[in-house]
Amino acid sequence: MSDKSHDSNQMTGAAMIVRALIDHGVTDIFGYPGGAVLPIYDEIFQQSEVQHILVRHEQGAGHAAEGYARSTGKPGVALVTSGPGATNMVTPLTDALMDSIPLVCISGQVPTHLIGNDAFQECDTVGITRPCTKHNWLVRDVNDLAKVLHEAFYVATTGRPGPVLVDVPKDVQFATGTYHPPRKSDVHRSYAPRVKGDATQIRKAVSLLASAKRPVIYSGGGVINSGPEATKLLRELVEVTGIPITSTLMGLGAYPASGKNWLGMLGMHGTYEANMTMHDCDVMLCVGARFDDRITGRVDAFSPGSKKIHIDIDPSSINKNIRVDVPIIGDCGNVLGDILQVFKAEAKKPDIKAWWQQIAQWRARNSLYYKKSNDVILPQHAIQSLFEATRGKDTYITTEVGQHQMWAAQFYGFEEPHRWMTSGGLGTMGYGLPAAVGVQVAHPDSLVIDIAGDASVQMTIQEMSTAVQYELPIKIFILNNQYMGMVRQWQQLLHGNRLSHSYSEALPDFVKLAEAYGAVGLQVTKPADLDGAIKEMIAVKRPVLFDCRVAALENCFPMIPSGKAHNEMLLPEQANDEATAKAFAGGKALV
């Protein structure tokens, strides 16, 4: 090594952080300054390769980084100060852990000699974030920093992706040490995710699929995380085998909603045909999903007659909730490729005409039915109008959490992966607006819409200011039912309609609020005005808060009542008071 290159690798810890970001191809980060990260902010100021987006609350930085990651397939990066900066990151880190989103968070820490002293803005960041990260590090020596940063990016983005955190004390940021670019030896030898599936298991899977009479594919977010190749292969597998396909909330878009084998989403608010197909199938291929409790309903009655194949990169997902017959540990894309290859060489399309006829009967029940009105906007109708108005456009959708989220999943047709950003595992209200900020930063020319609820949107509304500052023309489409609708629905169904604290009292005037932020406010109350207003929203090249006043008491159906199986769904036309009362018969909730 020449002296010169040696010299150029000598730098402060703060400079190493910026250098490592550049070396990992990071072009945008989301953050908020404070005492313990000032040296890093000083470095950011003196360069132009990494753009820093200043949020208004660290939670916003975390969700923005999640939206960025989910819409690009690249890791999202957040930078926060010690103490409150770090604790404000706990929600997005947990969110990213639950939904397997690659996130790298760099946090400042008090100087090493003060750690443990209850110093100003000190908290045990690695202790607090240990259970909500895939891994985390406290760096005490500047000469370890490069290695740890490179390892952090590697761990976040490989295997089952997830959030990581690197905590850097302020003295380490100031100290000078030796930087090195990423190299293989930066990673723990103990960390080696398995990518390739077992060949014998793959053969078993193919023979099950080929001999199935009533097969189904159930795909999840893992397919999207695996990358574009996995999506392509999944579509090809559906084509080659002719098997019907459903997906989890996280998996929407891997198979196009307009595809002929699409059954709609499954689970608690999934379609009747998807859930019945799952219940009655004889062979189930689960790809990159994890048999979550919102999906399975009652576990002991979950798809009782089927042989189950489960592809997952995380061995701990296998046999966690549901016992499967053919587990295949590996990357979805890799395993799907192998399955396809063996299938094409050795198997024929299964004969499942009768199965499709059965599915057609279930479909005919029209489980997403709702009654339109001329007087009041039905939330389902609003989503359908939004979908029609954005069809064929380069659109990304984020959501908050609640009824509006489920209606978005049911009524917005996703044709491509990475277009749908929602908080699935953690169900974080306040996710959608900052996530939209992150998506718009990654895709400045695309149409980015947060389908929001009146309650959720208030949790991170401050990020409107970020959107205005960076001229990010995000559209916040609020289905304003003046309730925490999902809470109200459960209270109606389970708690004798005692609507304890679920009314959105003292709602702000969203139009004025938008204007106060320097954004555009729109309000619509009549169905006849809806399409025009949506057009206007799309045409505006500035951030918009769209207050869409919808029917206050609409419930989200179909629904699998708790403790019930897939074939005991409550359909909208049956959901009169009596049937609902019966389906939900029982005492008060204990959990």
Place this chain on the structure above:
Amino acid sequence: MNQPASAYFIEERHDPNETHTLAVLVQNEPGVLARVIGLFSGRGYNIESLTVSETEAQKHLSRITIVTTGTPMVIAQIKHQLDRMVPVYQVVDMTQTRRSIERELAMVKVRGQGEHRVESLRLADAFRARVIDATTESFVFEITGNTDKINQFIDLMRPLGLVEVSRTGVAAIGRGPEGM
């Protein structure tokens, strides 16, 4: 089953519990033990016994031995959850995959005089416990063996003036020439 109305399905599982001893090879770095313990408390798994010590200093390797109980499905989960942690090299179920030897060491303080004192010494001899401290009215015995043997010894000492016990927890190793 009549379950209360709830957003969650309340399920009772009736699989019988099993006790397993797991040997976990980890990178010896700050926080690694907290990670392992946090996994058990966070996910509601049981720890019956836990021992940890560095075993190969140059390679920064430590070995954690955990005795845990759970249904077969839970035991399998525990192993996978441990295995996917970044600093964990290997998890071996000593109960399932190996014929293994398990040992624990205990120091047992007994206070008494006359007949009780003689009896405690006689029993210690039968259990091959050593006297490692003595006064005119007390002994400290050192005993090694499997958990059952130590429990038995402690039970016998109780009526003879047992004062306190300090135990190391279980260490385990596979029989035969192969390492883990």
